[in-house]
Amino acid sequence: MRLKFRLNGRPVEVEVPPGRRLLDLLREDLGLIGTKEGCGEGECGACTVLVDGKPRLSCLTLALQVEGKDVLTVEGLAQGGKLHPLQEALVETAGVQCGFCTPGFLMAAYALLLENPNPTREEVRAWLSGNLCRCTGYEQIVDAVLLAARRLREEKGAES
Amino acid sequence: MRLRPIPAVKPRSLEEALRYLEEGGRPLAGGTDLLVAIRKGQEKPELLVYVGELPELRILREGPEGLEIGAALTHAELLVHPATERFPILRAVLRTIGSPAIRAMGTLGGNLVTASPAGDSLVALSLLEARVRLVGPRGERELPIPEFLVGPRKTALERGELVRSVFLPYPEGHPRSFFRKVGRRRALIIAVASLGALVWVRDGRVERARLALGSVAPTVLRPRDVEEALVGRPLAPEAWEDLVPVLSAATQPISDLRATAEYRRKVAGRLLLALAEALQAGP
Numbered sequence: 001m002r003l004k005f006r007l008n009g010r011p012v013e014v015e016v017p018p019g020r021r022l023l024d025l026l027r028e029d030l031g032l033i034g035t036k037e038g039c040g041e042g043e044c045g046a047c048t049v050l051v052d053g054k055p056r057l058s059c060l061t062l063a064l065q066v067e068g069k070d071v072l073t074v075e076g077l078a079q080g081g082k083l084h085p086l087q088e089a090l091v092e093t094a095g096v097q098c099g100f101c102t103p104g105f106l107m108a109a110y111a112l113l114l115e116n117p118n119p120t121r122e123e124v125r126a127w128l129s130g131n132l133c134r135c136t137g138y139e140q141i142v143d144a145v146l147l148a149a150r151r152l153r154e155e156k157g158a159e160s
Numbered sequence: 161m162r163l164r165p166i167p168a169v170k171p172r173s174l175e176e177a178l179r180y181l182e183e184g185g186r187p188l189a190g191g192t193d194l195l196v197a198i199r200k201g202q203e204k205p206e207l208l209v210y211v212g213e214l215p216e217l218r219i220l221r222e223g224p225e226g227l228e229i230g231a232a233l234t235h236a237e238l239l240v241h242p243a244t245e246r247f248p249i250l251r252a253v254l255r256t257i258g259s260p261a262i263r264a265m266g267t268l269g270g271n272l273v274t275a276s277p278a279g280d281s282l283v284a285l286s287l288l289e290a291r292v293r294l295v296g297p298r299g300e301r302e303l304p305i306p307e308f309l310v311g312p313r314k315t316a317l318e319r320g321e322l323v324r325s326v327f328l329p330y331p332e333g334h335p336r337s338f339f340r341k342v343g344r345r346r347a348l349i350i351a352v353a354s355l356g357a358l359v360w361v362r363d364g365r366v367e368r369a370r371l372a373l374g375s376v377a378p379t380v381l382r383p384r385d386v387e388e389a390l391v392g393r394p395l396a397p398e399a400w401e402d403l404v405p406v407l408s409a410a411t412q413p414i415s416d417l418r419a420t421a422e423y424r425r426k427v428a429g430r431l432l433l434a435l436a437e438a439l440q441a442g443p
Contacts, residue, residue, distance in 0.1 A: 018165075018167075018168040018169065019165040019166040019167055019168035019208060020165040021165075040199060041196045042192055048261055054236065054264040055261040055264055056264060057192075057261050057262070057265065060191045060192055060195045060196065060265065061191060061265075062166075062188070062191065062195075062210070064168055065191070067170065111260065111261075130258065130259020130261055130262065
């Protein structure tokens with residue numbers, strides 16, 4: 001099928017089998033290899049992307065399911081060469097070790113902050129419960145999300 | 161391991177979707193069960209028919225008798241929609257399903273068609289005595305949950321039929337809601353056992369109770385004898401002790417990699433006391 005959708009803010013048109021996984025479309029056809037395949041069965045969250053602002057597992061999403069949608073991947077977070085506050089915070093708190101789970105955590109955390117800009121520690125933990133990390137032990141990741149949330153709120157407060 | 165692309169279509173209307181289903185296509189909504197089963201080789205559909213965005217399956221209609229929920233509405237959508245406020249048990253259950261991403265993908269209709277013995281939402285639908293509305297080549301029909309769920313991963317759906325919506329009658333009065341699921345990880349757990357309940361309380365005693373157990377029988381289980389035996393009892397675990405073995409005996413669990421049948425039977429019984437404790441603690 002001729003698939004049209006928006007990817008990281010830009011319109012994309014691509015010829016793809018409608019039953020191809022979004023994960024394969026992103027990584028192999030469009031070269032966006034930030035999104036990772038962990039379990040391939042919806043248990044680990046490594047392939048999380050946003051579709052119309054909601055978290056989705058790209059390993060369990062077919063190409064035809066994003067027709068006309070707005071897809072955001074980890075490649076779309078940094079703006080103008082500057083890391084997103086969530087990415088900066090992960091660097092600062094050492095919430096990254098091997099890095100494989102990081103894009104999925106970033107996208108899940110991004111979705112959380114869209115819905116709830118001021119989450120409690122417990123809310124962050126609950127929200128990220130669908131993402132597995134086998135290196136850092138989660139504490140630094142949760143710290144990073146809370147730090148980024150505070151900075152984003154301050155940024156917003158400074159603007160208004 | 162890569163998944164070979166499966167032939168898939170996105171019909172533009174319900175009629176078009178039904179034609180594909182009659183030719184042997186399998187409906188796809190959120191994909192959280194079906195695509196996993198395909199990957200594992202448990203399902204080999206020839207054609208996937210994406211019904212997740214058909215307007216007819218995305219309705220949410222509040223009527224005088226109850227709420228009609230389109231089969232393709234996601235758990236996340238239902239959790240925030242004001243229309244589900246009248247069904248706290250549904251929200252309590254949906255909040256525990258999967259992870260945020262799974263809840264943003266998975267649908268109520270999909271849960272029904274998957275018909276997992278561990279399907280959490282099926283516990284809520286059973287308690288609410290929901291009716292499943294089907295559409296197919298020979299028109300529409302409506303089935304109560306026990307007639308729709310005929311066995312583990314087996315439904316009454318006939319070839320070419322599609323779950324269109326679920327009808328939830330408003331419960332009378334204001335029953336107390338309870339849902340507790342026991343498993344090995346909070347997120348994404350497949351329950352070892354779960355108990356949901358709607359309990360109507362009057363003057364500190366059970367006036368009427370509906371119980372539904374998940375993961376301890378081929379399909380969701382309503383232990384009618386225990387429901388009846390609870391009538392008139394005070395809200396105190398010690399007054400319910402004698403019903404623990406009755407509830408355990410009503411279950412028909414299996415042993416699998418998550419738990420043994422014996423453990424499931426015990427947990428189910430203990431969940432009854434957890435319900436009594438929750439009722440005693442107050443709303």
